[in-house]
Amino acid sequence: MSDTFRAALPGALRTHLSEPSSPALPDAPGAADLRARAAELDAADELAAFRERFTLPEGVVYLDGNSLGALSVGVRDRLAHVASHEWGELLIRSWDESGWWTAPERIGDKIAPLIGAAAGQVVVGDSTSVNLFKALVAAARLAAPGRTRLLVDAATFPTDGYIAQSAARMTGLTVTPVDPAQAAQAMDEDTAVVLLNHVDYRTGRLHDLAGLTAAARAAGAITVWDLCHSAGALPVGVDAHAVDFAVGCTYKYLNGGPGSPAYLYIAERHQAGFDSPLPGWTGHADPFGMTPAYEAAPGATRGRVGTPDILSMLALESALDVWDGVSIEAVRDKSLALTDFFLECVAAYVPQGKVESVTPAEHELRGSQITLRTENAREIMRELISRGVIGDFRPPDVLRFGFTPLYVGFADAERAARTLGHIFG
Template identity: 80%
Template structure:
């Protein structure tokens, strides 16, 4: 999030109280037209959202899919309340981690049998990093870690490195190529930077890591459900991600771990549990890992949140991720245009890159008193979030965010600064 990546917004913008009102009316009219032409616009009906709320925080917590309350009620009242322990078999509780993993897999570009749902992102990242280190060629000593990563990823990487005898080397994603060497064992990268919304080049970076003889682990928390990922197509080794952001799985929803099929037989999880045993109910003292993605499991699945996620993933029926990406770029382009029109010159800077190939599905703006500005936006019905010290984040979830939402958010921001 350096100054070099920041783009001045509002030049040559005019203050909202002095701009031509016809221009503003034109933006509102264009938003209405774009919404009318939007093939994904009807999908908002699949969510339970207040009518008068502009919700631009799906990159922190996705909206509630309308089908989830009924599904969870059935899990609690019938599956748990009536069937009781029979539901492990009769309601498919036991197979849920891999079944839901297969539902999620197309959204990250993975074939069936490579994604397991369960545990938190942090736990899955620990499994992935230690497992990758154990898969790496002997004699390699370094673990390269995205220097701007979410703090927990850094903490987990440091612990995984201590366990496997590797040295953690922080590196900016743009400097990975120069940092790779024959001593590199594992590289941990974020597909989209959580502060700036910058999209990193997964295909090129994965290819470079492999050319150096190392393995790569990708964190997909801020990209899965917002843009194509292509794990299989680009030969990714392992990946992790949460499901409560663009995948709308709910607060604390279980995360997922992708282990490429070619690595599964040799994947050695640092957290072997009875659920990942080849014969879990044999209760033998010796651990024998299950085959396939199931060997990434640990303990008993968290069924209530797991099945809420399964219901939430129903919103993706008939939706192509490429269409979602196209709308995401159109929304963020339009939002930046509206910000430039409505916000007085020099009040905000865009931290998110303008280039489509470098932008995720959020727009981050730097401004003075950002915490107070975001609080005022929320009070006026526009919900985004704040990241210290001076960043406003606006996450655009194309399944339920429209162009009128983008226009209103920018106009409200202009009013606050005007």
């Protein structure tokens, strides 16, 4: 344990943590019952077997899948095959013979069911930020003439805000920050585009995608949703709720690997009018014609820009195989049960007043993470990680715990809360 950590903590807690035996402190009242319940819940869990589809370090509780998902077991062999055979032997022939060229659309169709989209509306490639830029500018170009406002989630992930400002400058719009809870009331005849996050990355709060999309449609505005913290954790229903555009990363709950390519959803009704601000050659109707004039490809393919990043894209394709046979509704049910149980364990193990949950208790308002506010959050998280419980920290005072139901179990939730309780003593 670092001297910095000890110095930052109150005296009694600092003394307690100086003892090497602190992880083995006597259990809090009710601990045996909570561990027994965790075992029962894990035994009854229909998704428990899916944990075997992931490579996880022995003895580690991994609650940071909302930042980087775990490695799925097939990815290593897939990458080895790509490197040794598809690249090493077939060389450039793999663009055709190994299906490299069609990977962005093919993998998009694997993601589509996880966000509630029909085939042909999702294309994979580039980063979330780049795809967001494409979607916002295209949405502004599709908006009714004369509208001037771009509503943006006031608590959005910072990059989304930066991109929105740039897109607004390009298209003559004015960015208006809005609390998602008040967004419906803020939409009017001057609203061109609405950019919202499905789940708040800090608090884990789930916003009303269906209701807010309906409100935007009634106001004549076009919606762009950021699904980074919801896709793969809960049902989204972009088609059912008539979402216009959506973007998302694949390295969180979709477990695609660090820096894996993002995706862009273009509703079929908007594809013919989708005017990308980045008209790259792979989004051309005749990419190998090398003509000086740009003609967009049909369908979601027009969302492509440059040469696909094949190694990370094919790693993602393999990672998505873990979803075979998985119901996203079952994932959501387990997510809510896990987060409920974790909060119950935190209440039992952590002294009252030491942490405060800022994630809504109501299921309809909760994503798949729990955010706790506490003093000395950075050092508390460092100590949790040193004891084998991996979450993450967000300044100034936030501990985030992401629950990925395909590989996190109830015993993991209980151990994480118990370890947190030991740290506070």
